[in-house]
Amino acid sequence: MNRKFTWFNATSLTLGFVFLYLPMIILVIFSFNSSKLVTVWAGFSTKWYGELLQNDAFLNAAWVTLKVAVLSSTLATILGTLAAYVMVRAGRFRGRTLFSGMIYAPLVMPEVITGLAMLLLFIAIGLDRGVTTIVLAHTTFTMCYVSVVVSSRLVTFDQSLEEAALDLGCTPFDAFKSVTLPIIAPAVISGWLLAFTLSLDDLVIASFAAGPSSTTLPMKIFSSVRLGVSPEINALSTLMISIVTVGVITASLISKRSIAKQRADEQAAVRT
Amino acid sequence: MNFRRLFLILTPYTWLLVFFLVPFAIVFKIALSDYAISIPPYTPQLDLSAGWEGVKSFFGELDFENFTFLASDALYYSAYLSSLKIAAIATLITLLVGYPVAYGMAQSSDEWRPTLMMLVILPFWTSFLIRVYAWIGILSNEGFLNQALMGIGLIDSPLTILNTNIAVYVGIVYTYLPFMVLPIYSALEKLDGSLIEAAEDLGCSRAQAFWLVTIPLSKPGIIAGCFLVFIPALGEFVIPSLLGGSSTLMIGKVLFEEFFSNRDWPVASAVAVVLLLILIIPIILFQRNEQKQREAGL
């Protein structure tokens, strides 16, 4: 295919990526600023990182967030995978339309509405707000993302693999465990990662679902950011950005290598 | 066999019913209730101990008062209108920024594409809150943008950008740009390069070929991208509350404040119900676009 890469393309890519990345780069640089004034450079320092680690409120919030994210993303992965399996494989059943509606709706629902609805439910059933309610709320909205990721893999999954497993003596559960699950595992893992990130990141739904004793990191950041820019928040942001960057780059390198290896194997197979 | 299938279906089904559908039923119910100084702060309460009479009097007291209130109070309907306006303008700007980026990606060589793709996706994994926060330091009066503009002598006194609608536009375009770029890119990537050559061969200039072939064929991507930006932007809360000013009216922010500051749950619920009704139209249109694309793909 003939594609001409022009100066126009180069300019728009450069400008686009500068726009996407410059704000974050500035943020990272100024987290090492020794001055309390966040927009005036006054020399290199890591003191804000030190102060951040002394700040119990932030550390507690980080701990709550992590707990919520691990619990909710794990639950969401189990439920989301089940939901995807039902959507793709269970065929017709009563209420299927409602089911698929309920899976796709949270993806486009404004967070303020989801959060409000969740909170009103928790109050109606008299559930005390805290880590449990945040986990329940996060599980519900992230399981839908998991199910979208997993079902897009299941759709391309050759169903005769499952039939072959049954044919060779597997019970349906055994077939799922020893054939389907290992093959869709990458999608399930990326579903988990997506759910985990969404949960870490969520402010609005957590604000509704959280009780007074359970503040998550985004809630903490939000309340301090409303008062203006602070170097501590810059430091915290830098830490979060680096963790995500390292994670995403590692994951993409691993998948790139495995794709390259598979391709090489396939070429080798053709030659033998 | 059938028992297992039932269990398989019922587990996620029940979860979604209890934690997604029932909450919405509650929102609808409270939207029809009245504000009261009590715990919880609305009336009527369903009193099941009073039996059938309780249920009857409960339903008797539900009404559409909150909705008439929303329609009569300028704050609410102008908040809806302003949300629609802000979301629409921001979507348009995102398209104008995003299309050239997606086009550049599609035109780049095969070795570069995965890297560019990752560069677009990476911000998506980074905290939304932090990305919005990053702009506060840039757009404030003594922020980097004003420093830079004054440094090169373009302006004498700092521009007020933060806490205006302009900052909200910047925030939406910035945070939702990947949602615009990715669907357009995937539409452009599928485009057969020989179509452009055929158009040029048949007498089109490059600009004409772009306008007559590339743009129409990337239309599904453009539509998908616009909905993916417009729908969440309409109910946005974080961006207007951090970057917007007191004059920035967006319905997500109104709902949040109605609930947490005024503690008027019935009005907050009514605001949510109306927002939901407004969103149904673009959501259905979006779904139809996706459906059409899926069918064309088969």
Add this chain to the structure above:
Amino acid sequence: MAQPANRPVFAPWTDPNEKPLIQFKNVTKKFGEFTAIDDMTLNIYRKEFFALLGPSGCGKTTLMRMLAGFETPTKGTILLDGVDLAPIPPNKRATNMMFQSYALFPHLSVWDNIAFGLKRSDMPKEKIPARVEEMLRLVRLEKFAKRKPHQISGGQRQRVALARSLAKAPKLLLLDEPLGALDKKLRQDTQFELMDIQEKTGTTFVIVTHDQEEAMTVASRVAVMDHGKMIQVDTPDRIYETPNSVYVADFIGDVNIIEGTASAKGDGKVSIAWAEGQPEISATLANGVALGTKVHFAIRPEKVAISSDRPEGKANVIEGTVHDIAYLGNISTYKVEVAGGRMIKAQVANDRRIARRDISWDDKVWLSFTDTAGVVLLN
């Protein structure tokens, strides 16, 4: 097709005392309004290599999937060794299937793919390795045991799939278009290999194919299907030589079909009027036919001789002009225009060099065939 004289002819379907391995009894399968299998009754015998042949959508795959247990009949019963299959789930059936896509588990090695079914059978654990090795030897893949499916070639994958489905020594092996993904040359080699393995293991094979050549090569009997019905079930040679319908004659190989009106001539002979002013075609038909019946006369191109001079002593001789010649290397096909603009194909083996061929375009030629060369079809 001829069997050596010292070997008993394998034809259990002709023996009324032989008990069939599989019995379809008035089986109907519907998908909603669509009838995939229409009231089918069929027996398949032990050690048979049975081919289901037909165009896509004729119901052959549905028939096979009912045997494997992935579909259940809407009506009727299927018996395996006299036992009703209906209540038995696929994982408990003594049948195994080789899938069209091979369905090799991509996350398991060749060895583990073959061992997969054995691990789920009542075979003692310590006996499994020996069985896997045996299967690997059978399909000549010993060297590839540790590879993953994507690390071997298409032909090798096909053999792994075969080994995996044979490992549990099923009573019945089902093969769904087993050679469909291979290129032509490899497919021909593999056909013979399949027959060899079938003979070695003594397993009953049921194969689904849309390739008539493949069905003719491998099968002991071929069932030609169309729209959920069996049109003809017979040995390959009888299917080819004595098709029971225009559909079968046309589906299997190349054929000339000539429409006409028949009149009986006695002692099993009929003559067919097919064009004004032309001599009637003389043919044989055991049961005779009423005067004026519309019939189709089917004759294979290789049974039609072509010559520049009018041949003597042939039952049927038709005059025509060469319209087209297709040179295929080993044979040439002549398309000859005869009375009424009708085309008749004649096939000649090229046992002489091309330069000396004496028939060319627009030549006047004579087509001839004996009165037993073709078949008279009544429908």
